[in-house]
Amino acid sequence: MNRVHRQPPVALTIAGSDSGGGAGIQADLHTFAAHHVHGTSVITAITAQNTRGVTAAEAVSVDLVRAQLDAVLGDFSVAAVKTGMLGGGALLELVAKYGEDERLPNLVVDPVMVTTTGDSLFAGDPAAYLARLGPLATILTPNLIEARQLLGREIETVDDMREAARALATYGPRAVLVKGGHREEGAAERNAEAAGVSGTAIDVLWCDGQMLDLAAPRVATRNDHGTGCTLAAAIAARLALEHPLPQAVAGAKAYVTEALKAAAEWRLGLGPGPVHHHHGRKSAAL
Template sequence: MHVALTIAGSDSGGGAGIQADLKTFQRYGVFGTSVITAITAQNTLGVAAWEPVSTALVRAQIDAVATDLRPNAFKTGMLGSAEIVRTVIAAIVDHSLTGFVLDPVMVASSGDLLLERDAVAVIRDELIPLCAIVTPNLDEAALLLGQKILDEEGMARAAEKLVVELGAQAALVKGGHLQSGETMVDVLFNGTHHVFRAERLGSRNTHGTGCTLSAAVAAQLANGRPLLDAAGGAIRFVHDAIASAPGLGAGHGPLNHLVVPENDGAPPAKRQVVADSARNSTTSR
């Protein structure tokens, strides 16, 4: 059995964070391990309070997992502070951890801030260059790049900049907040632009979507699936998990993590490949 690791915050409501990640790992048939960076008191209505775990304990958790269980892939979610980000960076380097999916969690779906502001620069300048893929939503990508993202072309430019200028191996910019009619658009850049399109679901049950998607990518990487296929599979998994959500709570409800992931041979979310030449070098515009 392959091993996946999540380094993230705990969600007492069970819809996001460590809890969502471990449910997703289990559904993909990988052995889930965890490092808790913060304890949050939250539910579907919002985050009531949170406190970071000490950097010493964060490092001790990573050391314990990395030296014995040797994860095949891992993800980060809520890191909370610049000090924790730097602690994670040092551990990644010291243990030569690979298959890194970076979910730059900054704000909860309820709008509550989950990252101290001085940590943004550390993520941008020091953590992103270590990752196999970074998976920001529109607001996170805008904050990392210092620019607004208003349409699909802006998403493509942002994904490319995250790779070419900030050093990620690949970037998946999620367009769930984009006003794009009945179609939801996600754009991945890994040297070529890939546009994923899926039916937009009018659902309030979106708590933990980013956590679940990045965990699904990490689980598939741990199982040896190619990155592009893993991204498409994760998008489909989240879409189906929203569509069959149990409708719990009075706010942004959790997903259905019991949904069956696609088989490796099944087609992922409809994907359109756009060559760089067709875009005429988006970063030069």
């Protein structure tokens, strides 16, 4: 029987390349494909990277990034855009100019500045993310480390995360998602009897003036490399599929949780490995 294949929407990732395949451009394209969205890419940096860390990185020139943007945006009808590693102020400024020209719809800004292993990925002023991309972003998706750098304050509790989301929202994004996956739970939380608290990964979403807590059970795994990239890309993919923003975020979080579970026992590399981006897909050809 002949199948009718619906034309997929197009999403764009503007990010760095991860030679280990777990984060960056590679994770974004895996995520787009898993959502049946056609992925396009603009590479901002090339990293020598594996599950144990980044050993070298080199930024792509502003002219070549501009050429990639023009090539993609001049030919494809892009429905959503996700930014990741921008490297420094010059590329941040370039991306902001395209956003100001309304060429980057449904803009998901993942302010990648440092890896979870401590490797620096942004040489510019962290405040520039807020000044230049904040007003242009549909949603800003910092983790706790990035939110601390952006705001210059400590963020430890869920209440701190809520206050951080409110503060970041004053810079203009429609929504802010402060991710708490790496937050250490305090003793009171570990001993709490309330359902949905102990052993729970809580992200805080400020959207259209409302605050929502998004909770999911923590997954016991070392394979969490690229979860931030994957979550932001999943939000972008769902926006390209015309999901309402709150549902896009909630669905993306559920997708990442399942991807963590599916790869929990993998041993790809000697350090924290990738998640299983294609956990929900089966190919009739295999």
